[in-house]
Amino acid sequence: MLPIVLLTALTLGPSATPAPFAPRGAQAAAAGAIPPSVSLEVTGRPADPAFLERRIRAAIRNAIAPTLAPGAVVAYGPIVPPMPPLEPGFLRTVTVPVTIRAPGFATVSGTTEVDITNVDIASFAPPILYFDDDPESIAGDGVLLDGTIDPARPVRLYYYHEDVGVSRRVVVLLSAVSKPSRVQIIESESGPDVDVMSVGHAASRDFLLVEPRNEGVIADVTPGAPYIVRDVLVSPTQVVAGVVDFRVLSDAPVEVFVLAIGPGDNPASRLAGPRLPGDGHNRHGTFDISGYGEIVVAYTVGGPDASYRYGGDDVTPPNLDPRDIGRDHGDYGVLHRVTFDLANPSSEDATVYLYEKPLGGPVRSSFLVDGELKELGCARLPREYEIASYTLPPRSNRTTSIVTMPDGGSSYPLEIGITATPPIAQTPPIDAPDGCFPKPSS
DSSP, X not given: OOOOOOOOOSSOOTTSOOOOOOOTTSOOOBSOOOOSEEEEEEEOTTBOXXXXXXXXXXXXXXXXXXXXXXXXXXXXXXXXXXXXXXXXXXXXXXXXXXXXXXXXXXXEEEEEEEEEEEOOOOOOOOSEXXXXXXXXXXXXXXXXXXXXXXXXBOEEEEXXXXXXXXXXXXXXXXXXXXXXXXXXXXXXXXXXXXXHHHHHHHHHHHHHHHTTTTOEEEEEEBTTBOEEEEEEEEOTTOEEEEEEEEEEOSSSOEEEEEEEEOTTOOGGGXXXXXXOOOOSSOOEEEEEOTTTTEEEEEEETTSOOEEEEESOSSSOOOBSOTTXXXXXXXXXXXXXXXXXXXXXXXSSOEEXXXXXXXXXXXXXXXXXXXXXXXXXXXXXXXXXXXXXXXXXXXXXXXXXXXXXOOOTTOOOOEEEEEESSOOBSSOOOXXXXXXXXXXXXX
């Protein structure tokens, strides 16, 4: 099976082998070669149609990449038949029209048949977090992060970087250590964009959606052929972020890298390059997140409010290297799973509210509340804003499950809790006096 490389660019990658130029007067060489068929393995309960469409095009792109001429652009037609949700254990075959164009080369058109298999595999929760936010602003080329993923210990990677100076690529890749390996990858990615809070918000929000469905791809990683998870060109002042869960399915470990490289560099040639120096904020490290952020909080109608605070400096995930001064202040990359046990011992209906309260400055948030996504706008002041409400019948009990992940670009700590006092119904406009970034008064 061809390796599934999740390329995002639509131009020739620097490691591709370009099609040869035709001699003057001769027929132009082809802009690339379209494979007749491609195989793709995914996971998900189920795999969502939009996710499948992205992965189908990425798999085709990976097969085409080594044949592309310089400056080639690949265009895809509609997937036939349209993809419905794909349940675990099911196989589906589709065809995709493909056109490749490049200046000075002959345009190539054709179709590729894609066999998609949804592999029925159990979910997993990585006990290890690789936190990559140091240096936050990239001013040179080099290695931002490198680490090993062992078969016995899945890993979550959280990366967040801004480019300064000149345009460069941020590349996330896997490299086989000594022999071929198979890896399940569940990811969200966002940016590049100059709006740092929107980039961080999108990465966390999208991960909250794919992680519960176990929605990802299975990659074959072979020695000498790094598997590209993400390859994105970032302009100065733009930010990129991403959350990626990795699980090795074979008995061979792999290495994961985050690189900052030039637009024309070959990622494989930069794996042994220098490590970029930190920026002094020490937002990096390898952290133990097994069981971290999982808590049950009790609330009784008529009693005091019940709350949970996260992202502060007082309690953080422990760094597995006692010699490393890196810390994850803000709990970036950590899923917090909070269960509120609600009790109404009274003889009347009671309405209670789930709220958030910023305690560290401007913040945006996403919450899965009993499996339903709730997004809140930007808030800055330490006020209670409503996330959801519940009506509790007399002498009743219920639980509500909250899953959330801090947003890159937001400030923490943040409090969430249950109260009987109605909170503010919605967060303010961003330029309101109590918004995140008020405009100066005239």
